[in-house]
Amino acid sequence: MNETSLAGQTVVIIGGSSGIGLATARQARSAGAELIITGRNKERLERAGNEVGALTTATVDLADPVAVDGFFTGLPARIDHVLVTGGGPTYSPIVDLDFDEALRVLDEHLLGALRIARACAARVRAGGSLTLITGTHARRPGVGLSIAAIAAAAVPVIAANIAVELAPMRANVIAAGFVDTALSARLLGDQFDRRRDELRATLPIHRVVGPDDVAAVAIQLMTNTAVTGATYDVDGGQQLIP
Numbered sequence: 001m002n003e004t005s006l007a008g009q010t011v012v013i014i015g016g017s018s019g020i021g022l023a024t025a026r027q028a029r030s031a032g033a034e035l036i037i038t039g040r041n042k043e044r045l046e047r048a049g050n051e052v053g054a055l056t057t058a059t060v061d062l063a064d065p066v067a068v069d070g071f072f073t074g075l076p077a078r079i080d081h082v083l084v085t086g087g088g089p090t091y092s093p094i095v096d097l098d099f100d101e102a103l104r105v106l107d108e109h110l111l112g113a114l115r116i117a118r119a120c121a122a123r124v125r126a127g128g129s130l131t132l133i134t135g136t137h138a139r140r141p142g143v144g145l146s147i148a149a150i151a152a153a154a155v156p157v158i159a160a161n162i163a164v165e166l167a168p169m170r171a172n173v174i175a176a177g178f179v180d181t182a183l184s185a186r187l188l189g190d191q192f193d194r195r196r197d198e199l200r201a202t203l204p205i206h207r208v209v210g211p212d213d214v215a216a217v218a219i220q221l222m223t224n225t226a227v228t229g230a231t232y233d234v235d236g237g238q239q240l241i242p
């Protein structure tokens, strides 16, 4: 049966202190969920935790597998949903690629997803969910996009395997295009406003995708118990335009 709300359910958001994760935390709280949110920066995390009335907050770095395992071990015996945001991308032309950095990012996104799934499987109740976030870079090659493309191509495959192997926990992916968040502002620097104007002028939706747009799909993936092994694009039609 599909649930109509998240009342009485515990939602864990890895990277819940900003952007897509914080927007999802707000919407999950409005839908009645108890929240456990994480981030690396303690101050930002406490601010977000207070704002959404989180049950608990924890500083966890996805780049630290021991800390990730320790975090899951410390969770309540039964949780309902886990959303993993956080773990930023790396962009570099192949000729300049720093292979150590590339390996670190791929380990965090790919094996990291499996580590989290394994840790979740012991705690997420039947029909609960794990949602991973990636990008749409695998759909169109471009200079500097190879590592982001590998991650974007692999994460849906990883989620589909999790959905089969670790059922009845469900596993899904959101593939986002440009989202108007602090991460995008950081990555684009002084090109941020120009890029947003360009997207408003060219995207089929005639506006920029915001974190609440992605969060709404994340909530849908938590509550719709028919969906598993799926990847949902949220990009305002960005990949359809030249």
Ligand SMILES: NC(=O)c1ccc[n+]([C@@H]2O[C@H](COP(=O)([O-])OP(=O)(O)OC[C@H]3O[C@@H](n4cnc5c(N)ncnc54)[C@H](OP(=O)(O)O)[C@@H]3O)[C@@H](O)[C@H]2O)c1
Residues within 6 Å of the ligand: 014, 015, 016, 017, 018, 019, 020, 021, 038, 039, 040, 041, 042, 044, 060, 061, 062, 063, 085, 086, 087, 088, 089, 133, 134, 135, 136, 175, 176, 177, 178, 179, 180, 181, 182, 183, 184, 211
């Ligand atoms: N924004 C976009 O256009 C876009 C597009 C496609 C995919 N995505 C992906 O969506 C996810 C969320 O992006 P966003 O735009 O919402 O970013 P954001 O606003 O920077 O928020 C990222 C959240 O994750 C936490 N975080 C970052 N790195 C982490 C790490 N290594 N370990 C643990 N927590 C970490 C951040 O807190 P701390 O910094 O304090 O740790 C913050 O709470 C990212 O994986 C991003 O690659 C974003």
